[in-house]
Amino acid sequence: xxxxxxxxxxxxxxxxxxxxxxxxxxxxxxxxxxxxxxxxxxxxxxxxxxxxxxxxxxxxxxxxxxxxxxxxxxxxxxxxxxxxxxxxxxxxxxxxxxxxxxxxxxxxxxxxxxxxxxxxxxxxxxxxxxxxxxxxxxxxxxxxxxxxxxxxxxxxxxxxxxxxxxxxxxxxxxxxxxxxxxxxxxxxxxxxxxxxxxxxxxxxxxxxxxxxxxxxxxxxxxxxxxxxxxxxxxxxxxxxxxxxxxxxxxxxxxxxxxxxxxxxxxxxxxxxxxxxxxxxxxxxxxxxxxxxxxxxxxxxxxxxxxxxxxxxxxxxxxxxxxxxxxxxxxxxxxxxxxxxxxxxxxxxxxxxxxxxxxxxxxxxxxxxxxxxxxxxxxxxxxxxxxxxxxxxxxxxxxxxxxxxxxxxxxxxxxxxxxxxxxxxxxxxxxxxxxxxxxxxxxxxxxxxxxxxxxxxxxxxxxxxxxxxxxxxxxxxxxxxxxxxxxxxxxxxxxxx
Numbered sequence: 001x002x003x004x005x006x007x008x009x010x011x012x013x014x015x016x017x018x019x020x021x022x023x024x025x026x027x028x029x030x031x032x033x034x035x036x037x038x039x040x041x042x043x044x045x046x047x048x049x050x051x052x053x054x055x056x057x058x059x060x061x062x063x064x065x066x067x068x069x070x071x072x073x074x075x076x077x078x079x080x081x082x083x084x085x086x087x088x089x090x091x092x093x094x095x096x097x098x099x100x101x102x103x104x105x106x107x108x109x110x111x112x113x114x115x116x117x118x119x120x121x122x123x124x125x126x127x128x129x130x131x132x133x134x135x136x137x138x139x140x141x142x143x144x145x146x147x148x149x150x151x152x153x154x155x156x157x158x159x160x161x162x163x164x165x166x167x168x169x170x171x172x173x174x175x176x177x178x179x180x181x182x183x184x185x186x187x188x189x190x191x192x193x194x195x196x197x198x199x200x201x202x203x204x205x206x207x208x209x210x211x212x213x214x215x216x217x218x219x220x221x222x223x224x225x226x227x228x229x230x231x232x233x234x235x236x237x238x239x240x241x242x243x244x245x246x247x248x249x250x251x252x253x254x255x256x257x258x259x260x261x262x263x264x265x266x267x268x269x270x271x272x273x274x275x276x277x278x279x280x281x282x283x284x285x286x287x288x289x290x291x292x293x294x295x296x297x298x299x300x301x302x303x304x305x306x307x308x309x310x311x312x313x314x315x316x317x318x319x320x321x322x323x324x325x326x327x328x329x330x331x332x333x334x335x336x337x338x339x340x341x342x343x344x345x346x347x348x349x350x351x352x353x354x355x356x357x358x359x360x361x362x363x364x365x366x367x368x369x370x371x372x373x374x375x376x377x378x379x380x381x382x383x384x385x386x387x388x389x390x391x392x393x394x395x396x397x398x399x400x401x402x403x404x405x406x407x408x409x410x411x412x413x414x415x416x417x418x419x420x421x422x423x424x425x426x427x428x429x430x431x432x433x434x435x436x437x438x439x440x441x442x443x444x445x446x447x448x449x450x451x452x453x454x455x456x457x458x459x460x461x462x463x464x465x466x467x468x469x470x471x472x473x474x475x476x477x478x479x480x481x482x483x484x485x486x487x488x489x490x491x492x493x494x495x496x
Contacts, residue, residue: 010024011023012048018140021078021140023061024073034066036062053079057075058077080140081145082137083135083147084135084137085134086150089150091128092129097118118175118177118206119175119177125184127169133149134150135147156184158183173186175187175189175205190207195211195215196219196221205224207223208225209223209226215229217234217236221237221238222239223242226244232248232250235255237256238250238258239259244266245266246265248267249284250266253271259275262278269289270287274289276291278294279293280293280297281299282299284301286307287306289307290307291307295312296312297311297316300315307327311331312414314331318422319416320424320426329427329429332413334407334408337407341481348394355390362383365380405487413431415446416447420444422441431455434475437473438473439471456468
């Protein structure tokens with residue numbers, strides 16, 4: 001049989017992807033020529049890789065063609081291996097930290113539920129997984145079919161996140177995690193359009209917080225930076241790292257509290273327990289509050305009625321009310337500093353007595369006549385060691401006490417300026433004195449201490465101060481520590 005007839009009756013076909021080789025046998029081929037060797041020869045001419053599977057498939061095809069010589073026969077006699085292409089890279093966002101567990105495992109604290117993903121600087125934000133390598137395939141001729149490496153993850157990062165070589169994605173700044181439209185970033189300001197309520201849960205955020213409405217009862221807001229609240233803060237708990245701006249103010253109903261790391265600006269405060277590290281600026285009113293202000297209370301248009309104010313100095317429009325509401329102003333005193341000084345003084349006094357007793361025993365041993373016995377020499381060595389140890393401890397305590405006493409002395413000379421009225425019923429602590437006002441005083445006027453440490457009042461129209469004792473009852477008061485007595489009891493020199 002000539003080659004052209006053979007080509008017409010037997011055809012080898014290779015698929016377009018080169019993963020399958022098919023032999024097609026048309027009717028009319030003399031069975032004498034139809035052998036496995038013939039088919040294998042044709043396959044070898046096409047460079048189809050030889051294998052046991054190919055031999056078996058060819059044998060089965062020849063058998064089928066001989067059994068039905070009047071019908072076409074075909075079979076796939078060789079298969080390649082399809083390449084496995086690499087998977088794409090991906091980014092997985094780290095889960096939000098779980099709220100602290102409750103004492104009752106079955107309970108749910110709805111105040112702790114929050115939709116915000118908050119992270120601190122250096123905190124894990126997620127993981128970037130690289131694309132995977134593929135596995136090469138092979139076609140029916142034995143040639144390699146190369147695989148493709150997967151595509152990189154379709155995600156963009158800005159300068160607020162850091163991606164290391166291992167794919168760890170961490171926050172470069174503290175803030176809220178925003179992952180939107182395949183873009184990841186950290187915002188240092190948490191903006192809440194409505195209220196802090198059950199829709200937001202408690203807020204614990206390391207950056208700035210802006211609240212479009214107000215803060216509801218019993219919720220807690222902690223910020224590492226500043227906060228601005230555009231409407232009323234109710235009986236909530238606020239712990240602010242830097243400045244607080246309460247545009248409407250706070251009505252705490254004796255349940256809420258406020259702690260501010262720098263300055264407070266508010267329209268009014270009502271029944272608030274507040275600690276402000278630097279200055280407080282109040283526009284309208286402070287009613288029944290306990291305020292501790294580290295530096296200056298500025299309320300030239302403000303009434304301070306009821307409660308108590310601690311500040312280095314204060315400027316207020318009206319102090320107290322004509323209804324005689326008990327109101328206290330404490331100038332130049334920081335209770336926390338005085339408490340620490342008092343605790344140190346209570347430790348210094350017995351330790352100084354202990355050191356003095358050890359010195360007396362040492363002096364007795366040294367004054368003893370004659371040569372010391374072995375026992376006395378050993379006692380002397382032990383006493384010297386103990387005396388040196390106790391003296392070192394005493395030195396550290398007195399150094400700390402001296403530092404606190406200097407702070408107290410530097411802040412003790414405060415002043416109160418009232419622009420409109422200081423009402424009967426107000427009590428004022430300044431220096432070592434308590435002033436009790438039984439009649440109202442018209443402003444403007446400033447109460448301060450003179451060079452001798454006695455309280456005086458100055459009217460701008462008459463710049464010569466007059467003793468405050470002419471207008472109020474002045475009493476030496478022991479509410480606060482007596483610095484001179486502490487120095488005397490602790491063996492410290494009097495302040496210059």
